[in-house]
Amino acid sequence: MFDSPFGMITLEKNIFTLQKCFTPKRLDSNKRDLSIDGKFALLQLNQEFKCVCKLQARNDLILLEHFQLDPSVIVFSNTIKGSDGLPSKSIISNCRYSNVKCITIFPLVVNLKKISITLIFEDVRNVTLWRNQMGTLCNIVKDMMKMFTITNKCIVSLENLNVSQRCGLCYIIIHSIGHKNMVGKVDSTTNIFISSIVSRERFEQLQNDNVQKLGGLDNPYQTLKEIVSYHSKFGRIAKDNKLKACQQVLLIGPPGCGKTSLVHLVASDCQATLVNLLGPEVCRPSPGDTELQLRKVFEHAIELAQESGCCILLLDEVDTVPQTTRAFTQLLLLLEQVDRTPGLVVVATTSRPYALPASARRPGRLETEIYIGVPSEKERAEILATLLSDTCPMSLNLCKRVAHLTPGFVGADLALLCQHVALDKLNRQGDERDSQDIFLAAIAKMRPCSLRSGLGVVTTLPAALSDIGGLYRVKQEVRAAVEWPLIHSEAFRRLGLPQPRGVLLYGPPGCAKTSLARALAASTNTTFLSVSAAELYSPFVGDAERSVVELFHRARLGAPTILFIDEIDALVGSRGDRQRGVQERVLSALLTEMDGVGIKLETLSSVQHQENNVLVVAATNRPDLLDDALLRPGRFDKIVYVPPPDETSRKDILNVLTRDMPLAEDVDLHSVALATQLCSGADLTNLCREAGLCALTEEGMDVQQVKNKHFQKVLDKLKPSLTQSQIDWYTSYKR
Incomplete structure (x- = not known):
């Protein structure tokens, strides 16, 4: 063992430097001379790898503290579980920047009688070719091995030999030479036993230990793993006995939910070879090239399945393959032929299953469908715990807290959130803020990918019901209908109480119906x-109905969701009016979605298949125009009248509105409340704003307070937006 490690420089690859190691004549001025010239030695490069070389002293080395060696024969310690002794880590990447820490001299080199090896070929076609010519292959390998000195559990790189390139060999893995702690050479009498032949693609995939761990996907993982494991273990037996098992899977889920990562994880755990084909990569500009590319990929997957016993062909984003061209027809024909190849499993992924024709999803093609929904709160906590297990471990309670604050987030969103938190911690070294504060700040800046743009997406500002003055009875009713089922869900389940599907707020204009809905969403996380009628309507036939379906689809992706429809009377109306054809169709689509008939299985959570993940809250000032089918229980279960503010409520509203406004001592809000009969909440908001502007106008920009005279001046011009006849109408309509 050296006091300090020597550096290592890799020699140029050629036949003359094969397995050579050039060292300075004196390794260190503080060490005794070692008679090592011309002897084979074991050089320790790191904890896992050692190199077998023939040492030669050199006085002309420019870097006196470096070994110059050819790492053609590397000894490894760790092997891949269940792989017949293959090294568990990449030799090239782990030995490229190593140092020589220790040298062990071998006293002699023995002639080997028998060795056990595995051959690694550059291409899977070479594996198929040489499996039928094992006798010739043994002779070629024996001639190659005569040039090397080997030991137990080592890998021989053949980059220096031209003959290996001609036959397609790249590595030879030595399992046993029949001697312990010794090195030996192969001669003409050595018996070579080839235990297995492996392609380089499969070898490198078996060595890959960077497969991402997943959380919250237990059910899809087990389902897919059972399918792949069956073919890995019993594929050929089932084929011989004419037993047909599932070989084609369609993996459905929203973008970022972990479909591709799930396939990679299953392939790694089942030690199945993986061939990845991205849908857009299939398309080629020249006629016939796309079909040719598809055939090549399937042929390659078939060869790998024949080699390893099981191969997964991943068709990522299969819905992007053009369906109106010969390419899709070619894909369907290839899918029909998959059953003829034992061990080949085709897994296609899509976030738009409705974009695939029924011909692709019938038995014999993509016959088994696995759905991955938007993760539930419990699944989000599992995903967070998995993502942070290696980089930033945090308590289970914090994971649950963050999961509660991230409805609608999929795995990719949570991974990005964790990345932002890690970068924030790195930038704020020495900051005393705890992890929860950092997560809360990051969540406030993020929005799930399914809700970043599109129909109905709004920014919810922090709000509370206490910011809305008055309406004490209304607040209690909407809390019971909206907040309680979400916050006290266990109590509702215990008593068998279903969540309401919808809440209708009706009342005069300007009485805080919209503000109530926003405050409810903010208070329940x-x-x-x-959405309003202007966003949904379109001049094209069918677009409005499709927008309704899309709106509910987005709402279910972000569940739990409060879907607020403002001025619903302008959107749907009543079916009694024959002149409202578009409104009738929109009404039918809305009724279908509210009843849950339009729920697609792929939009639901993979754990909690709840019907009431979406609560529809609608507002209208013309409830008489709504169809009776909307107002029955099971759709809008709760119908709440939002009345105009009375004297007490007006004073409460004024207190809230002037909370940040400096008022003079002569301002009496009670008197202002008395003087604002028939004023709505919107009128009172306008009153306070105009009083402030009046103060700025009369006393200049340096004014410090708003005085009573400013309020009185505005009151003199104020015209209430409500009339007594309106209030009487709503009172008489009250259901």
Whole structure:
């Protein structure tokens, strides 16, 4: 063992430097001379790898503290579980920048009688070719091995030999030479036993230990693993006995939910070879090239399945393959032929299953469908714990807290969130803020990918019901209908109480119906989507109905969601009016979605298949225009009248509105409340704003307070937006 490690420089690859190691004549001025010239030695490069070389002293080395060696024969310690002694880590990448820490001299080199080896070929076609010519292959390998000095559990790189390139060999793995702690050479009498032949592609995939761990996907993982494991173990037996097992899977889920990562994880755990084909990569500009590319990929996957016993062909984003061309027809024909190849499993992924024709999803093609929904709160906590297990471990309670605050987030969103938190911690070294504060700040800046743009997406500002003055009875009713089922869900399940599907707020204009819906969403940490008739209607036939379906689809992706429909009377109306054809179709689509008939299985959580993940809150000032089918229980279960503010409520509203406004001592809000009969909450908001502007106008920009005279001046011009006849109408309509 050296006091300090020597550096290592890799020699140029050629036949003359094969397995050579050039060292300075004196390794160190503080060490005794070693008679090592011309002897074989074991050089320790790191904890896992050692190199077998023939030492030669050199006085002309420019770098006196470096070994110059050819790492053609590397000894490894760790092997891949269940792989017949293959090294568990890449030799080239782990030995490229190593240092020589220790030298062990071998006293002699023995002639080997028998060795056990595995051959690694550059291409899977070479594996198929040489499996039928084992006798010739043994002779070629024996001639190659005569040039090397080997030991137990080592890998021989053949980059220096031209003959290896001609036959397609790249590595020879030595399992046993029949002697312990010794090196030996192969001669003409040595018996060579080839235990297995492996392609380089499969070898490198078996060595890959960077497969991402996943959380919250237990059910899809087990389902897919059972399918792949069956073919890995019993594929050929089932084929011989004419037993047909599932070989084609369609993996469905929203973008970023972990479909591709799941396939990679299953392939790694089952030690199946993986061939990845991205849908857009299939397309070629020249006629016929796309079909040719598809055939090549399937042929390659078939060869790998014949080699390893099991191969997964991943068709990522299969919905992007053009369906109106010969390419898709070619894909369907190739899918039909998959059953003829035992061990080949085709897994296609898509986030748009409705974009695939029924011909692709029938038995014999993509016959088994596995759905991955938007993760539930429990699954999000599992995903966070997995993502942070290696980089930033945090408590289970914090994982649950963050999971509660991230409705609608999929795995990719949570991974990005964790990345932002890690970068924030790195930038704020020495900051005393705890992890929860950092996560809360990162969550406030993020939005799940399914809700970043599109129909109904709004920014929910922090709000609370206490910011809305008055409406004490209304607040209690909407809390019971909206907050309680979400916050006290266990109590509702215990009593068998279903969540309401919808809440209808009706009342005069300007009485805080919209503000109530926004405050409810903010107070319950739910996704809030808002839409009006102007956003849904389109001049094209069918577009409005499709927008309704898309809106509910987005709401379910972000569940739990409060879907707010403002001025619903302008959107759907009543079916009694024959002149409203578009409204009738939109109403039918809305009723279908609210009843849950339009729920697609792929949009649901993979754990909690709840019907009431979406609560529809609608507002209208013309409830008489709504169809009776909307107002029955099971759709809008709760119908809440939002009345105009009375005297007490007006004073409460004024207190809230002037909370940040400096008022003079002569301002009496009670008197202002008395003087604002028939004023709505919107009128009172306008009153306070105009009073402030009046103060700025009369007393200049340096004014410090708003005085009573400013309020009185505005009151003199104020015209209430409500009339007594309106209030009487709503009172008489009250259901």
